[in-house]
Amino acid sequence: MAPHGEGSEEAMVVQDENRKPISSILIVIAMQTEAMPIVNKLQLKEDLDSVFPKGVPWVRYHGVYKDLHINLVWPGKDSTLGCYDMDMGYAFYLGVDSVGTVSASLVTYAAIQALQPDLIINAGTAGSFKVKGASISDVFLASDVAFHDRRIPIPVFDLYGVGSRQSFSTPNLLKELNLKAGKLSTGDSLDISPQEEASIVANDATVKDMEGAAVAYVADLLKVPAIFIKAVTDIVDGDKPTAEEFLQNLAAVTAALDQAVTQAVDFINGKCLSEL
Ligand code: ADE
Secondary structure, eight states, X not given: OOOSSTTSHHHHHHHHHHTSXXXXXXXXXXXXXXHHHHHHHTTOEEOSSOSXXXXXXXXXXXXXXXXXXXXXXXXXXXXXXXXXXXXXXXXXXXXXXXXXXXXHHHHHHHHHHHHOOSEEEEEEEEEEOGGGTOOTTOXXXXXXXXXXXXXXXXXXXXXXXXXXXXXXXXXXXXXXXXXXXXXXXXXXXXXXXXXXXXXXXXXXXXXXXXXXXXXXXXXXXXXXXXXXXXXXXXXXXXXXXXXXXXXXXXXXXXXXXXXXXXXXXXXXXTOBGGGO
């Protein structure tokens, strides 16, 4: 048997896979506000007979759109922090979205196992930097992803901590959708410490989110190609406090995200991985 690498049996299997039309996409999104416009646009339906373990808050929407089976998963609301608001005269569930790397990696793992997608799209909002020329509502397709808050200053553990991975290369998608290209850096905080700022610079990142590198880790582990579409809600090196700017822009920026994701799905439809 030929060894691993170009021309090996393994490489030829991957080449064959890349030439089959894509039939199933998994969209991973952290926040309900980001997810619902896409669910509505693609006319996805909530899965009432969950493929996930009983009791977890993870939510799956699914449907057939053109020639594609689409699954969109959202980690749901944190189970310990929810409450009901009775002010409206009916019970309205208030809760907090399970953002961050832990929930993102768990729901991605469970969804890949249950649904065996051909391609993952991790979509969401992100911070960006004016020194990198970014503006609010810009939409980025990340070329690389890495962590900026896993500091392990021991040789090789340091590289494991950064966990840098390339996203699946999609030059035609980038050009067709006229998206911006940049590297993505992930951490579990919305704000940024001086050490994290230095790591983001070391990662040469243009966009900063709270899930991407975790999704990339799981996708790489299970050998599923993944791409990352991130829309900018706040300028990290700007004048406004991040949380305030994020909340102010969230609803408007999700419209830009929704448009980019649905255009990406339209572009992917009928193509194989090697055509992206
Ligand atoms: N999502 C939106 N804005 C963000 C930021 N500044 N950092 C991390 N995740 C974000």
